[in-house]
Amino acid sequence: MxxxxxxxxxxxxxxxxxxxxxxxxxxxxxxxxxxxxxxxxxxxxxxxxxxxxxxxxxxxxxxxxxxxxxxxxxxxxxxxxxxxxxxxxxxxxxxxxxxxxxxxxxxxxxxxxxxxxxxxxxxxxxxxxxxxxxxxxxxxxxxxxxxxxxxxxxxxxxxxxxxxxxxxxxxxxxxxxxxxxxxxxxxxxxxxxxxxxxxxxxxxxxxxxxxxxxxxxxxxxxxxxxxxxxxxxxxxxxxxxxxxAPDHHHSSQDVQAAKNHPSSSADSHQHHHAVQPVVIPNGTVPPAVSLQVKKDSESGWNIHIQTKHFRFAPEHLNEPTRMGEGHAHLYVNGKKAARLYSPWYHLQELAPGTHEIRVELNSNQHAPFVYQGKKIEASATIVTNK
Known part of the structure; x- marks a missing residue:
């Protein structure tokens, strides 16, 4: 500013x-x-x-x-x-x-x-x-x-x-x-x-x-x-x-690929630098996120990410941080599975057992948003059968 x-x-x-x-x-x-x-x-x-x-x-x-x-x-x-x-x-x-x-x-x-x-x-x-x-x-x-x-x-x-x-x-x-x-x-x-x-x-x-x-x-x-x-x-x-500055601009094809591929592919365009969390000042309304995971009728799971005071902004990827916009990171059992640029994601079938699905909101610079010492994230637990 x-x-x-x-x-x-x-x-x-x-x-x-x-x-x-x-x-x-x-x-x-x-x-x-x-x-x-x-x-x-x-x-x-x-x-x-x-x-x-x-x-x-x-x-x-x-x-x-x-x-x-x-x-x-x-x-x-x-x-x-x-x-x-x-x-x-x-x-x-x-x-x-x-x-x-x-x-x-x-x-x-x-x-x-x-x-x-x-x-x-x-x-x-x-x-x-x-x-x-x-x-x-x-x-x-x-x-x-x-x-x-x-x-x-x-x-x-x-x-x-x-x-x-x-x-x-x-x-x-x-x-x-x-x-x-x-x-x-x-x-x-x-x-x-x-x-x-x-x-x-x-x-x-x-x-x-x-x-x-x-x-x-x-x-x-x-x-x-x-x-x-x-x-x-x-x-x-x-x-x-x-x-x-090609490293700071992603084409629509890059964005689409990032939506549909797991972390190893989605992160191929990152800068791999250590980033400091983006601390949201007290006195402002922070972004909020909730998570819904439902079994798909054919295979895998459909994940719906609902946010408040936040929007997905793939067009601003790697640009300076702006409060209230960015993307999300999806984790399965603590391991990063994908970077998300939209509220919907299809997760492939998982091995039988209990799994923790977690999503956190990140800035345009890939740094997690933090409010009052806590990351802005949501999680859900699913159970898959044989």
């Missing part, structure tokens, strides 16, 4: 960089601005459509409506800002009234951009960095816009820079809110996909209503090339990421 907030500070500095330009220049290069808008548009659309939406729907396929909610919320705040700006007292009244009206609207806008950055980093570093870069690019001209307005009205450079800092703080606050909520294990199952899909809706609205119209207005070849290049670059980097 601290690392993601540190990167968010970089995005917030975009406002400061833009605001600082009033010390050096009064006007933007039209060509330079159009290129920034084009790149930002391409990256925002790509990360929303190619990253956040698929990732969010993979966690909860029934929550697609949160994309629409994100768009509607962004639309509502934009309309509210436009309504305030159109009031006569803001047009003809005090300078401070007009400034605070614009600053409030842009501050809310910056907060939700921070929400999107936080959701991106929660989904993964590659998503977070892409959202960060895209938002950073158009925060620079936004910072210049607000500081120029304040400078024109109040003739004070310090207050102009302060206005840009307020927007930067709003961005960090939005990212921090999202990261705190999705890291809380008692809210992870609900808010993880919601934050991704809601933020995707915000990004689609920003790109579609604010940036894309500007791109259409310029219509020059350089802007179009910049836009298409940013889209292509995003998907090329996402594709290349599967080859940069």
């Amino acid at each position: 601290a690392g993601a907030l540190g990167w968010t500070l970089l995005a917030a500095l975009g406002y400061v960089v833009g605001g600082s330009l009033i010390w050096f220049k009064k006007e933007w290069s039209h060509r330079g601005l159009s290129v920034l808008v084009a790149i930002s548009t391409g990256l925002l659309l790509s990360v929303a459509v190619g990253g956040m939406i698929p990732h969010g729907l993979s966690e909860s396929p029934t929550m697609a409506f949160w994309i629409l909610i994100g768009m509607l919320v962004a639309f509502g705040f934009q309309r509210w800002q436009a309504h305030r700006a159109s009031k006569p007292e803001n047009k003809k009244g005090s300078h401070m009234s007009a400034i605070w009206s614009v600053l409030t609207g842009m501050g809310i806008h910056a907060y939700f951009e921070g929400v999107a950055i936080g959701a991106g980093f929660h989904a993964g570093p590659e998503f977070g960095m892409t959202v960060l870069l895209a938002i950073l690019l158009h925060k620079i001209p936004e910072g210049a816009a607000i500081s120029t307005l304040v400078m024109a009205e109040l003739k004070e450079r310090k207050k102009a820079i302060a206005s840009a800092l307020i927007l930067g703080f709003s961005t960090v606050l939005g990212a921090g809110t999202t990261l705190w909520l999705v890291k809380a294990s008692w809210m992870h199952d609900q808010l993880s996909p919601i934050s991704l899909l809601f933020s995707a809706g915000i990004l689609l609205y920003i790109a579609g209503t604010e940036l894309w119209p500007l791109l259409n207005q310029t219509g020059n070849r350089q802007s179009i090339i910049s836009f298409l290049s940013s889209v292509l670059a995003y998907f090329l980097l996402a594709w290349a990421g599967t080859f940069i």
Whole structure:
């Protein structure tokens, strides 16, 4: 979380960089601005459509409506800002009234951009960095816009820079809110996909209503090339990421094989490093697991693992630990039999006798989750006859 907030500070500095330009220049290069808008548009659309939406729907396929909610919320705040700006007292009244009206609207806008950055980093570093870069690019001209307005009205450079800092703080606050909520294990199952899909809706609205119209207005070849290049670059980097660190990415075939083969096969992709248990802090609701083992009508046993405040996340295998997600290890008579990526598993026929079946929850880094000194596990005893 601290690392993601540190990167968010970089995005917030975009406002400061833009605001600082009033010390050096009064006007933007039209060509330079159009290129920034084009790149930002391409990256925002790509990360929303190619990253956040698929990732969010993979966690909860029934929550697609949160994309629409994100768009509607962004639309509502934009309309509210436009309504305030159109009031006569803001047009003809005090300078401070007009400034605070614009600053409030842009501050809310910056907060939700921070929400999107936080959701991106929660989904993964590659998503977070892409959202960060895209938002950073158009925060620079936004910072210049607000500081120029304040400078024109109040003739004070310090207050102009302060206005840009307020927007930067709003961005960090939005990212921090999202990261705190999705890291809380008692809210992870609900808010993880919601934050991704809601933020995707915000990004689609920003790109579609604010940036894309500007791109259409310029219509020059350089802007179009910049836009298409940013889209292509995003998907090329996402594709290349599967080859940069192959030890940390498992294909769908690997996952399926791990589901259906015992420990010797499933563990062939591990790093075999000693791992420290993941201690769940007191005061949070820990994951819970229960186990049902039933005789199969043909052969073997069907095992059903039921969890609370935990989800199976094979797509995050070997990635940094996240509270409330991971996989399970299955033990038969104290010996590891399989690594599990789903709640169901078919255990082959066992030798006659009494057998202990045990399952424990593990993190993405293969470390057992521990709460108050105890592993989060469940066990059952079965008896097989000749």
